[in-house]
Amino acid sequence: xxxxxxxxxxxxxxxxxxxxxxxxxxxxxxxxxxxxxxxxxxxxxxxxxxxxxxxxxxxxxxxxxxxxxxxxxxxxxxxxxxxxxxxxxxxxxxxxxxxxxxxxxxxxxxxxxxxxxxxxxxxxxxxxxxxxxxxxxxxxxxxxxxxxxxxxxxxxxxxxxxxxxxxxxxxxxxxxxxxxxxxxxxxxxxxxxxxxxxxxxxxxxxxxxxxxxxxxxxxxxxxxxxxxxxxxxxxxxxxxxxxxxxxxxxxxxxxxxxxxxxxxxxxxxxx
Amino acid sequence: xxxxxxxxxxxxxxxxxxxxxxxxxxxxxxxxxxxxxxxxxxxxxxxxxxxxxxxxxxxxxxxxxxxxxxxxxxxxxxxxxxxxxxxxxxxxxxxxxxxxxxxxxxxxxxxxxxxxxxxxxxxxxxxxxxxxxxxxxxxxxxxxxxxxxxxxxxxxxxxxxxxxxxxxxxxxxxxxxxxxxxxxxxxxxxxxxxxxxxxxxxxxxxxxxxxxxxxxxxxxxxx
Numbered sequence: 001x002x003x004x005x006x007x008x009x010x011x012x013x014x015x016x017x018x019x020x021x022x023x024x025x026x027x028x029x030x031x032x033x034x035x036x037x038x039x040x041x042x043x044x045x046x047x048x049x050x051x052x053x054x055x056x057x058x059x060x061x062x063x064x065x066x067x068x069x070x071x072x073x074x075x076x077x078x079x080x081x082x083x084x085x086x087x088x089x090x091x092x093x094x095x096x097x098x099x100x101x102x103x104x105x106x107x108x109x110x111x112x113x114x115x116x117x118x119x120x121x122x123x124x125x126x127x128x129x130x131x132x133x134x135x136x137x138x139x140x141x142x143x144x145x146x147x148x149x150x151x152x153x154x155x156x157x158x159x160x161x162x163x164x165x166x167x168x169x170x171x172x173x174x175x176x177x178x179x180x181x182x183x184x185x186x187x188x189x190x191x192x193x194x195x196x197x198x199x200x201x202x203x204x205x206x207x208x209x210x211x212x213x214x215x216x217x218x219x220x221x222x223x224x225x226x227x228x229x230x231x232x233x234x235x236x237x238x239x240x241x242x243x244x245x246x247x248x249x250x251x252x253x254x255x256x257x258x259x260x261x262x263x264x265x266x267x268x269x270x271x
Numbered sequence: 272x273x274x275x276x277x278x279x280x281x282x283x284x285x286x287x288x289x290x291x292x293x294x295x296x297x298x299x300x301x302x303x304x305x306x307x308x309x310x311x312x313x314x315x316x317x318x319x320x321x322x323x324x325x326x327x328x329x330x331x332x333x334x335x336x337x338x339x340x341x342x343x344x345x346x347x348x349x350x351x352x353x354x355x356x357x358x359x360x361x362x363x364x365x366x367x368x369x370x371x372x373x374x375x376x377x378x379x380x381x382x383x384x385x386x387x388x389x390x391x392x393x394x395x396x397x398x399x400x401x402x403x404x405x406x407x408x409x410x411x412x413x414x415x416x417x418x419x420x421x422x423x424x425x426x427x428x429x430x431x432x433x434x435x436x437x438x439x440x441x442x443x444x445x446x447x448x449x450x451x452x453x454x455x456x457x458x459x460x461x462x463x464x465x466x467x468x469x470x471x472x473x474x475x476x477x478x479x480x481x482x483x484x485x486x487x488x489x490x491x492x493x494x
Contacts, residue, residue: 038310038468057494062286062417064466167310201494205310205468208494231494235461237454243428 038206040168041071041082042196043137044180045161046189049146049217050139053193054082055168055201056226057208064208070225072214076101076112078221079140080214081121084166085153086133093134097121114140114147118157126155135165141216168200168207175199186215194228201230282334282382283308286469287319288418289330290456291388292430293396293411297449297480300388301456302330302416303464303491305472315472315493322484323349327362327389328477329369332416333403334382341381344372362389366399366407373405380404384415389479396479418463418470425459449478457489464491 041054054071057064073081073094079101083090097120101112117138125132136151150163162180164172175196184192193213200207211228215221289302306317320330321342329345331338348368352360360368366387373381380403387399387407400413412430414422430447447455456476464471471494476487 059468062468063421064468067465203312205307205312208468208492231492233461233465234491235457235489237458239454241429241458 038168038204039071039084039166040164040172040197040200040204040207041084041137041166042164042172042176042193042200043082043139043148043150043162044176044184044189044193045139045146045148046184046186048186049141049215050148051186051189051193052080052082052137052139052214052216053197054212055197055207056210056212057201057206058087059206067209068226070212072212072223074098075117075138076105076140078142078216078219079112079114079117079138080216080221080223081117081139082137082165084135089132089134090136093121093124093132094136097124111142112140113142113144114138114149115144118147118149118151121151122155122157125151125153130154137163137165139214139216141218146216164196164200166200166207168197168204171199171203172196186217190215190224190227198228198230282337284333284382284417285313285335286417287332288414288416288422288460288463288467288470289319289332289384289386290414290422290426290459291330291386291398291400291412292426292447292452292456293388293398294449294452295446296390296394296396297452297478298328298388298390298396298398299449299452299456299476299478300328300330300386301460301474301476302332303418303460303470303472304475305470306335307469312472318475320475320477322477323365323387324359324362324389325484326359326479327365327387328479328484329385329387330415331383331385333384337381338383341372341383341385345369348372361392362387362397362399363391363409365389366397366409369399369401370405370407373401373403377404384419386413386415388477390481394481414459416470418460418467421463421466422459425462426455429455449480453478453487460489460491 038059039055043050043052052072056068058066058069071082073083075081075098081094083094097117100120101117105112130153133153135153139148148160148163150158150165162176179192190213194211197211209231210226213224213227286307287303287305291300300320302319304316306313319332320328322328323345349360369387385401389397391397398410398413399407400410401407412426460474471491474489474491478485
């Protein structure tokens with residue numbers, strides 16, 4: 001039995017439905033929106049390693065879908081990755097490469113290297129020609145030293161001492177460009193990352209809520225979830241609210257089922 | 272070959288939310304003070320509320336350039352009315368004027384979502400809610416703007432009278448006191464700010480009652 005949609009042999013995206021989707025859209029059907037992390041993510045290299053930072057707001061258009069989501073993803077014990085773009089894509093691609101890295105560690109018996117994660121991610125993203133909408137800041141410390149990279153949805157990468165991505169990247173980069181210098185101490189580095197993310201949180205509408213920080217050094221990492229909470233709720237009515245109104249019953253009609261007669265007979269026939 | 276469409280729009284949305292609640296002898300009109308475009312904030316301190324007469328106050332969200340133009344037209348028309356009739360316009364009269372002004376530009380509308388609040392001729396609170404082209408209705412409370420879809424259901428839950436289809440007819444809920452209404456507005460904006468990216472920074476509340484007009488401010492989340 002042949003299916004009407006034959007998937008390409010490698011299991012890539014099948015674009016067969018695009019014509020039908022375009023036809024539906026021309027008829028007025030609104031396509032479902034993606035959950036994007038309108039985001040500020042940053043990374044910088046300091047004296048002893050790398051520090052990654054991220055905000056915690058996930059948006060669906062103009063609405064905040066998640067006020068406290070996690071954008072700093074685990075890749076390996078010594079490698080973490082911040083993700084901006086479509087939330088499902090960043091989650092899926094970092095999970096997938098994290099698993100691949102673990103298998104590779106079993107195979108080689110060695111600690112994962114940042115360039116390995118970089119190559120696996122960029123190969124995957126290039127293969128999907130930008131349709132996997134994930135913009136990543138990858139950082140970690142391995143045997144060759146501290147590394148920081150940015151990865152774009154189409155698969156290009158940069159290696160940088162400091163980097164920002166997401167809708168709040170301009171706000172964050174303005175802080176980095178003003179205040180970054182080489183060989184920052186741990187506290188100076190965290191302070192700078194917090195300032196950059198805060199710039200994104202307060203000046204970019206796609207970013208908000210709290211600051212997450214991750215400090216990676218040789219042989220050690222500190223995942224500081226909600227390192228800063230600069231946005232408490234401003235007003236809560238001290239008396240609270242009651243919701244006494246239930247759904248109003250407008251009319252009631254009860255139809256009793258008639259007596260059911262049980263007839264002993266043959267079992268159901270199944271063809 | 273599909274028809275070429277314009278890639279320039281005369282409109283922009285500066286975001287924000289507006290709310291008005293009418294009471295037995297007062298009216299509360301509130302709006303946030305954030306003005307934005309796209310993902311950027313233009314200013315954290317822009318008033319969307321304008322006092323049209325002694326007894327009517329309008330709050331408008333949408334495209335602020337159109338809102339400013341609309342306010343100018345209304346205040347000019349009000350000045351003419353005062354010269355011709357030797358008195359200020361009543362709130363229901365202003366409501367009708369606003370509707371006519373909006374419909375006048377039916378085919379190139381003011382991108383403005385308005386709520387008009389004030390005291391009617393008997394001193395009772397009144398709220399009128401509008402769409403962009405002038406369709407209006409007198410109501411007990413209303414919300415407009417980017418946070419309206421978040422705010423309205425909560426106001427309905429707290430303020431709405433029981434269904435008119437019920438028999439025997441049930442009375443409307445106990446009317447709110449002025450302080451309760453102001454409290455409700457503060458909570459409603461704090462909640463809308465949590466989930467709507469275009470609402471935030473500061474809340475401006477205007478209270479109209481028999482003794483005159485009063486303004487209150489409250490800080491909102493700035494992220």
